[in-house]
Amino acid sequence: MTCEQARTQMLGESGGEDFAAHLASCESCRNEVSRIGTLWQSLDLLPLEEPSGTVRERFYEMLGAYRQGLASAEPRKAFVWWQAAAAAALLVLGLGLGYGVRGDKSRPEMAQLREEVASMRQLVALSLMQQQSASERLRGVTWAYRAEPSDREVLGALVTAVNHDTNVNVRLAAVDALRRFAASPETRRAVIEALPSQTTPLVQVALIDLLVDFKERSAAGVLKTLAANQGANDGVRQQAQWALEKLQ
């Protein structure tokens, strides 16, 4: 390998054995690798610019508008199809081969669009809830209210937020959002399981209130343990005791 060839191997992806052999025998290239390698690495230290929040808002507005445009185009498509179907039916009738075999294709198309809307809401909620910024995760929780109550993925993300989010406001918002999923036994089970591991009194009280709202009598065991726990916050213990009475 010549020095000229070695220069193209100095940056980015690894150079291979020939390159290593060349470096071992060429002091000039070793020096160059060291010098520009330092500069190459130092580019990492330049501050990263962050886009403003309006970029996301504008994107979802644009996506929504685009989808609306698609949806409004569907009836026209259906109309064209209907015209063609009617013509075909008349032709078939005219030929004496029986009645038309038309069907309504717009229904499955609309069902697909509805499914896509639900899918978009799910993706927005899930994506936002994975963001580093707590305010973004809060927005994700807000989007969770727009998800279908049967959406297990959003439910899973909310439960994760309740159990593991580092920000108490996000955890509280996620507890509230779980109400939308009240019909699911998984939600109730997840709330019961979340209660013993919580250490923040505000979140504990919110979870207890949720169990009372759910009229979840199977939570009695967890509530009794909490009410008897001398290490727990007094307010939380009182709330657990109150919940036990309400659920009797």
Add this chain to the structure above:
Amino acid sequence: MLRVFSNVNVNMTDNAVMAEVSAGRVARLAVLFERYHRALFRYFISMNGHREQAEDLVQEVFFRMLRYRSSYDPAQSFTAWMYQIARNAGVDQGRRVRMAEVVDIDSFALASSAPGPEESVSRSQDLALLRRAMNQLPQDKREVLVLSRFQGMKHEDIAEVLGCEVGTVKVRVYRAIRALEQIYFTLEKEKAS
């Protein structure tokens, strides 16, 4: 206990997600937006130094992805396809708004984020010089550095974006870093004198 984030949608490869968008499930574009809008923003701001323009261009790229979604070939690298769109969007905007070949340093400084930790350490002067040197690089050299260093793209993908051979990309990256080095040392000497 609930399984969390088991949905394959969140973990799908970029190519698979874009293939779904291409097939008409346009809402899936939200996944790609969440994955790439920051990287695209940084690409544009590295190229033109204007926050507002960079944000407009990010929007434009995702709009073009929707508009031209049927042209996407799942066998092609998604990132290469995306940056081809980004480059074209940048060029088109450059026709409308004359993009300065060399970024105005003052405006870039104003556009930069709030003082970061690097400014509180002794290397802050070096970083300021490095940033100035980057901004003074000719646009073609800056672009290849941005794609390879800041966007972390493979040489193969950069070759696809730039429409050249992989070997040419390697040479361009080398020349770009050498040019950056020369500008940097020139600025350093000016500062010392």
